[in-house]
Amino acid sequence: MKDKNLNDYDVSDLSEVFVDNVDAAIIVDPEIDQYKTIIRRGFFESFLAGAGRYHDLILDLWFHFNDSNEKVSEDYQIFADNTGIFKKKYSRRLKLLLENEEKAHLVQMTVYPFDETKKYLLILDEFDDNESLQESLTSKKITTIQSSYLFSMYIDLVQDTTSSINVAEISDDVVNYNLKYSDWRMMIVNMIWPEDQAQFLRRTDPEYLKANFTPGRTASYDCMMRNLEGKFIWVKLIFSRAQTNYEDDYRFVFMVQDIHENSMEILSTLKRYEEMAITDPLTGVFNHGEIETQFHNAMSLKQKNDDPVSVMLIDLDMFKNINDTYGHSAGDTALKHFAGIMKDFAVEEKASVGRWGGEEFVIVCYGKDAENAKDCAEKLRVRVEGYDFPETGHITCSVGVTELMPEDDFTEAFNRIDKAMYISKHSGRNMVTLL
Numbered sequence: 001m002k003d004k005n006l007n008d009y010d011v012s013d014l015s016e017v018f019v020d021n022v023d024a025a026i027i028v029d030p031e032i033d034q035y036k037t038i039i040r041r042g043f044f045e046s047f048l049a050g051a052g053r054y055h056d057l058i059l060d061l062w063f064h065f066n067d068s069n070e071k072v073s074e075d076y077q078i079f080a081d082n083t084g085i086f087k088k089k090y091s092r093r094l095k096l097l098l099e100n101e102e103k104a105h106l107v108q109m110t111v112y113p114f115d116e117t118k119k120y121l122l123i124l125d126e127f128d129d130n131e132s133l134q135e136s137l138t139s140k141k142i143t144t145i146q147s148s149y150l151f152s153m154y155i156d157l158v159q160d161t162t163s164s165i166n167v168a169e170i171s172d173d174v175v176n177y178n179l180k181y182s183d184w185r186m187m188i189v190n191m192i193w194p195e196d197q198a199q200f201l202r203r204t205d206p207e208y209l210k211a212n213f214t215p216g217r218t219a220s221y222d223c224m225m226r227n228l229e230g231k232f233i234w235v236k237l238i239f240s241r242a243q244t245n246y247e248d249d250y251r252f253v254f255m256v257q258d259i260h261e262n263s264m265e266i267l268s269t270l271k272r273y274e275e276m277a278i279t280d281p282l283t284g285v286f287n288h289g290e291i292e293t294q295f296h297n298a299m300s301l302k303q304k305n306d307d308p309v310s311v312m313l314i315d316l317d318m319f320k321n322i323n324d325t326y327g328h329s330a331g332d333t334a335l336k337h338f339a340g341i342m343k344d345f346a347v348e349e350k351a352s353v354g355r356w357g358g359e360e361f362v363i364v365c366y367g368k369d370a371e372n373a374k375d376c377a378e379k380l381r382v383r384v385e386g387y388d389f390p391e392t393g394h395i396t397c398s399v400g401v402t403e404l405m406p407e408d409d410f411t412e413a414f415n416r417i418d419k420a421m422y423i424s425k426h427s428g429r430n431m432v433t434l435l
Contacts, residue, residue: 023107024124028054030084031118043105043126046098058084061094061109065228068104069097073230075191085178086111086120094124150227150235150256155181157206157250167228181206193224193232200237209239210250216243222259234263280355282332283339291354291362298364299413302404309366310373313400313417314342314380316359317429322392330391335359337389338397345380362417370403370434377401377432385430396430 004013018025025039026048036051037044047060058080064071071077090111095104105126112121153165160180185204192200202208203221213219218240225235236259242251278290286294298309316322316338323331339353342361346353352364363380365373377399384397400420404413420435427433 022123023126026122028120030054072228076228082179086113150258152255155252191226196223213241217241233260283335283355285339286354294352294364303406308369310368310403311417312363312377313421314361315398317396319359326392334389334392349376373401374434381432398424398429399432401434
C-alpha cells in the first residue's frame with residue numbers, strides 16, 4: 001500500500017491491508033459442512049487444506065489436547081457439530097501443532113458470520129514470539145489453578161441453555177457451544193460408567209436440581225467418567241446454584257473435577273483394610289469369620305439354585321507333637337506351607353479356603369457333589385502326604401467331607417464335617433471320610 005496522508009485513507013484501502021497481512025482466511029458453509037481456504041501463509045500452508053469438511057476443520061482447530069495435535073476420543077467428537085455454530089462475531093485463542101513439531105503455535109481466531117447467507121469468514125493470525133511468551137506464562141498460571149478441573153459450564157434451567165463452557169484439556173479459553181442443557185445431558189450420559197448412568201440422570205434432572213438446591217447451595221458426588229482420551233477415571237461432579245434473590249431463577253455452575261489419583265489411593269487403602277479384616281495373618285487364607293461367611297453364602301446358594309456344593313474340614317495330624325518336638329516357630333512354618341498347598345488347591349478347584357482355628361481349615365467347594373468332593377479331598381490328602389515340610393519333614397492330614405443339602409442349617413452341616421473329620425482321626429488318621 002502506498003504511503004498516504006492519514007485523511008486520504010478510506011474503506012477501499014482496507015481490503016489491501018487485510019490481504020497483505022492476514023495469515024489465513026477461510027470461508028465456511030455449515031449447511032453443507034464444507035470450507036474453502038482463501039488465504040494461507042507461513043505455518044498455515046502446512047496446517048490447512050485448500051478445502052474440506054467443516055466438521056474436520058473444527059476437530060483440527062480445537063478438538064485436540066492443549067499443546068498437542070492428538071485428537072480427543074470419538075465419544076467427545078460428537079460435540080464438534082454443536083461447537084462451530086456462530087450467530088455473532090466470535091474470537092478465541094487456539095494452540096495448534098503440526099505433526100512433526102514439538103512447540104505449539106499460538107493463534108488468534110476471529111469469526112465473522114454472514115447474516116444473509118449463514119456462512120462464516122474465519123480469520124486466523126499467528127502471534128509472534130514475544131506475544132506467545134506472554135500468553136504462555138498467563139496460561140500456565142491459569143492451568144496451575146484449574147489443573148484438577150476438567151470441565152465447567154453455566155446452566156440456565158428455565159431457558160434450557162448452556163454457556164461459558166470450558167474444557168481445560170482442550171483450551172484455557174471458553175468454547176462457543178450451541179447446545180441445550182437437555183441435549184447436553186443426554187449426550188454426556190454416554191461418557192458415564194454404565195453402573196453410574198442412572199444416578200447421573202437422576203442427579204442432573206432439571207426437576208431434581210430445582211427441588212434440591214436452594215440459592216447458593218453446592219453439592220457433589222463421585223462417579224467414573226470417560227475422559228477425553230477415552231479412559232474411565234474417577235471424577236467429582238459439582239453443581240452450584242447461583243445466589244440470586246429471585247426464587248424461580250434456576251441458574252447453575254457445573255464442574256467436573258479429576259479426583260482419579262486420590263480415589264485410587266483411597267480404594268487401594270480400603271482394599272488393604274478389607275483384606276486385613278478377612279485374612280488370617282499367619283497363613284494368608286481367609287480367617288474364621290470370612291470362611292464362615294463363605295460357608296453361609298454357599299448354603300444360601302444351594303437353597304436358591306440347588307447347584308451342588310460341598311464342604312471339607314481338614315486337620316493336620318499330630319500337630320501338638322510338632323510344636324512340642326520342633327517348637328512353635330516350626331509349627332507356624334508348617335501351617336504356612338500347609339495353607340499354601342490348600343490355596344493352590346482352591347485356585348485349581350475354584351474353591352474358598354480359610355483357617356477355622358489352630359490347625360483346622362475349611363474348604364468350600366462350589367459345583368461339586370459328595371463323590372466329586374471326596375475325590376478332590378483325596379487328591380489334597382495325597383498332595384499333603386507327599387510334601388516335604390521345612391524343619392518337620394512329612395506331615396499328614398485328616399479330612400471330613402459333606403455335601404450341603406437344601407434343608408441344612410449351618411449347625412447341622414458343620415456338625416457333619418466335624419464328625420466326618422473325627423472319624424478319619426480315630427480310624428488311623430491320614431484319610432478322608434464322607435458323611
